[in-house]
Amino acid sequence: MTDDLKEQWEANARVFAELIGDRGTPHHRIILNPCVERLLGDVQGKTLLDAGCGEGYLSRYYAKMGAEVTGVDISAGLLERAEALTNSSLGVSYRSGDICSLDELDDARFDLVLCNLVLLNTPCLDEALSEFRRILRPSGILVFSIVHPAFDFYGPGDWEMGEKDPNTGRRTGLFFRVDRYTEELEYKRYWRTREGEKFPEPFSFYHRTISTYVKAILESGLRIVALEEPLPSEDSEFFDRERRVPFFMVFKAVKE
């Protein structure tokens, strides 16, 4: 992990934490989280690592569901917020750490590893997967999510937008332009909040093809048991584009 990436998250910590709030964005709540929760299965009484926990809303959620949660993140600013937002009665243990090298965590320590929207911002895919396998107990489960690599507007693709709809004031998505899907590159992009506030620093995104993810999981020794492209769980006009073209991709893999 380079200092540059650490600094990106540090500089963007406040705006990121405000964007996520205590429940995630509508994209998280309506599209991603129900799928992740289903793939994790029953967490009651299980040890769960929230790898790249950010401001900890998922750590808190799964602790409330009965898991014994450890949250690891590289950003001191986000960990500070996570600590402040988490009631000590939930027993979540937050630690500073890099998912590329989780030396401080013992082998076979976790039943579940959740890595939500982190690997697409991380250069060390192979190392992280190997660490996840090491800290999972036999039969342990890894669930990780990424922005869908084929329809990823953090890379060279984007939606081609039409005219503004006079009734809703929103522009219609015509189609998604896919280009240079096969080129695995780092892209730097600014995020914006829903109110249009620009994050202070751009984030690095590591575009990889789907087959690269599959190959990396298999080479880590984990067995893929599910690959999902979740759709919005609500039928609202707001998610017209996300119903037509999947926004996220979620993998579930097992340590045999």
Ligand SMILES: C[S@@+](CC[C@H](N)C(=O)[O-])C[C@H]1O[C@@H](n2cnc3c(N)ncnc32)[C@H](O)[C@@H]1O
């Ligand atoms: C998009 S956020 C996702 C946060 C959280 N998982 C969620 O779903 O809200 C990515 C998080 O990963 C963390 N992160 C990025 N690279 C990391 C690494 N190599 N090791 C640990 N955390 C990392 C960032 O600091 C940030 O909190």
